Amino acid sequence: MTLAEAPSETPSEQALEAHFEATIARNDRIEPRDWMPEGYRRTLVRQIAQHAHSEIIGMQPEGNWITRAPSLRRKAILLAKVQDEAGHGLYLYSAAETLGVSRTELIELLISGRQKYSSIFNYPTLSYADVGTIGWLVDGAAICNQVPLCRTSYGPYGRAMIRVCKEESFHQRQGYELLMTMMRGTDEQRAMVQESVDRFWWPALMMFGPPDADSPNTAQSMAWGIKRNTNDELRQKFVDMSVPQAEALGVTLPDPELRWNEERGQHDFGQPDWEEFMQGVKGNGPCNAQRMAHRRRAHEDGAWVREAATAYAAKQRGASA
Amino acid sequence: MTEHIHTSPEDEHESAYSGLLVNDAHWAFGTDFEDPLAGVDTTIPDGVDAATLATYALMLGDDSLVMSHRISEWTSNAPDLEDDIALSNIALDLLGQARLLLARAAKADESIVPRLPEGSPAPPEDALAFFREAHQLRNVRLAELVNGDFAEATVRVLLFSVWRLALFERLRESRDHVLAAVAAKGVKELAYHRDYAARWFVTLAHGTDESRRRLLTAYDALWPLWPELFDTHPVEAAAAEAGVGVDPATVREAAEGVLDQVLAAADIERSEAPRRSGVLGRTGRDGMHGEPLSRMLAEMQSVARAHPMGQW
Ligand SMILES: [Fe+2]
Numbered sequence A: 001m002t003l004a005e006a007p008s009e010t011p012s013e014q015a016l017e018a019h020f021e022a023t024i025a026r027n028d029r030i031e032p033r034d035w036m037p038e039g040y041r042r043t044l045v046r047q048i049a050q051h052a053h054s055e056i057i058g059m060q061p062e063g064n065w066i067t068r069a070p071s072l073r074r075k076a077i078l079l080a081k082v083q084d085e086a087g088h089g090l091y092l093y094s095a096a097e098t099l100g101v102s103r104t105e106l107i108e109l110l111i112s113g114r115q116k117y118s119s120i121f122n123y124p125t126l127s128y129a130d131v132g133t134i135g136w137l138v139d140g141a142a143i144c145n146q147v148p149l150c151r152t153s154y155g156p157y158g159r160a161m162i163r164v165c166k167e168e169s170f171h172q173r174q175g176y177e178l179l180m181t182m183m184r185g186t187d188e189q190r191a192m193v194q195e196s197v198d199r200f201w202w203p204a205l206m207m208f209g210p211p212d213a214d215s216p217n218t219a220q221s222m223a224w225g226i227k228r229n230t231n232d233e234l235r236q237k238f239v240d241m242s243v244p245q246a247e248a249l250g251v252t253l254p255d256p257e258l259r260w261n262e263e264r265g266q267h268d269f270g271q272p273d274w275e276e277f278m279q280g281v282k283g284n285g286p287c288n289a290q291r292m293a294h295r296r297r298a299h300e301d302g303a304w305v306r307e308a309a310t311a312y313a314a315k316q317r318g319a320s321a
Numbered sequence B: 001m002t003e004h005i006h007t008s009p010e011d012e013h014e015s016a017y018s019g020l021l022v023n024d025a026h027w028a029f030g031t032d033f034e035d036p037l038a039g040v041d042t043t044i045p046d047g048v049d050a051a052t053l054a055t056y057a058l059m060l061g062d063d064s065l066v067m068s069h070r071i072s073e074w075t076s077n078a079p080d081l082e083d084d085i086a087l088s089n090i091a092l093d094l095l096g097q098a099r100l101l102l103a104r105a106a107k108a109d110e111s112i113v114p115r116l117p118e119g120s121p122a123p124p125e126d127a128l129a130f131f132r133e134a135h136q137l138r139n140v141r142l143a144e145l146v147n148g149d150f151a152e153a154t155v156r157v158l159l160f161s162v163w164r165l166a167l168f169e170r171l172r173e174s175r176d177h178v179l180a181a182v183a184a185k186g187v188k189e190l191a192y193h194r195d196y197a198a199r200w201f202v203t204l205a206h207g208t209d210e211s212r213r214r215l216l217t218a219y220d221a222l223w224p225l226w227p228e229l230f231d232t233h234p235v236e237a238a239a240a241e242a243g244v245g246v247d248p249a250t251v252r253e254a255a256e257g258v259l260d261q262v263l264a265a266a267d268i269e270r271s272e273a274p275r276r277s278g279v280l281g282r283t284g285r286d287g288m289h290g291e292p293l294s295r296m297l298a299e300m301q302s303v304a305r306a307h308p309m310g311q312w
């Protein structure tokens, strides 16, 4: 029995809030029927929806290469990966639904441009090496962002993330394995991998969000246990992990400032072009219009099918009633 | 209700993303090519002509290769997430069948495999998929059509899977171990594809006026290609005679019996549309295709052909 379910002795807002804060402080989960501050609910809905939208929009850049995968085995791996992303979208929309918003409403918000998705997917995929680079760096950065979310304070979100993270780390391995294989191939393939890494390295760093100094929502999200690490902490971790992986692969990361800092025990590295990042966020990135148009078209093309399913289900209910 | 979270953050970080550089034979540093026929008996059964077996396997392999490709074009375009996932599943199953069947064809008769430059690492099933011209493909024409709306996908998957399931149920008894194994696994996959399509067929038939209209349009458009599925090509006749293949004409009654049940549930009459003719009597099984197949192959083969010496 939760406090929210005891209408007869309506506890004061203060008591509810204190109970909520105590749950967070103990690192326990908040569950759908628990009382939660409106701001917490709103922040969660925004974050989970944005995450779900990213999974769905994220199907497009890699989906772009399904019909051109150069071997039957790679085609199967890629198709299965893009299918997994659809599955991630499903789990996350379901997690958001526990907060009282439907998938239909959220998709409407995506399509009308009122909710965002990760800007990384507004970069184009220009060669088959991008399939590998996205697995290695983009799924890799996503994992860095998401592993701490497995411990996020909201139960359904944390549990969805545990499932998602397992699959993302599989994607990362497969992407890295593709790049490794290509590096053992021809000179042209090695050049293709390097060119792809050159294009995706900085956008991958942008995936952690703006520097902490420019990230106004971080403090509240951390206090609520929605976020567990700051943007800069996660970015640093990602860089430190990626450097030895790049070396093993035999590619150069395109950052002249990148070097090991003995004193800090971490790498120093340069800053991505935050102006370009902001353009992407504002909708002016290289593929924003294309990604949105694709999603809108697929959604609109499917409208008559969804209507038919609804009508059929209603007839079935009518017949059995 | 709350639950306590026990895992320490460091453990989770370690397990989820620090594994890439582990020298794990199955992963980053292992071999990238697994033989799809590993562990299966590939000896050609007594008295079977190798070229017949290879061409027969190629026909079935090309059906699934081309159909899988068309369905994979639905990925990220389906009416809902559940259907996106289901269609990707169907494409994946068919792709798996294609890989085995093309590998079987190559193993039975190497001379059917296109010659790549000396030292190319492309396995034979990839050489077959990515280095043949349209006229060398032996798929039925139903598989290659350009995608239409979701009703078209529903009808096409239904016709294809009802036909292929009837074939594979019999192919399980093939004297060829590979074909028998592919069929045994394929029967389960195809039953799922058929049920998925049949459910949508009935739903669209009874949904809205628009969905019924679209379904009937798709059904009438595809029906003319149904009879071709049951034509007996001389290679199929020879494969059936040798006990490794199934003569499609012999499964027509079973397939139409199943289809009639779906049509009845949908309240739709059997179409009267006449069969689509071929070119000088030749159709898909003879390597005679429609215009869109070569364009589909141009796209599908573009990366593989640009890097014939590439490692993937
Ligand atoms: Fe994902």
Ligand SMILES: [Fe+2]
Residues within 6 Å of the ligand: A085, A139, A167, A168, A171
């Ligand atoms: Fe992923």
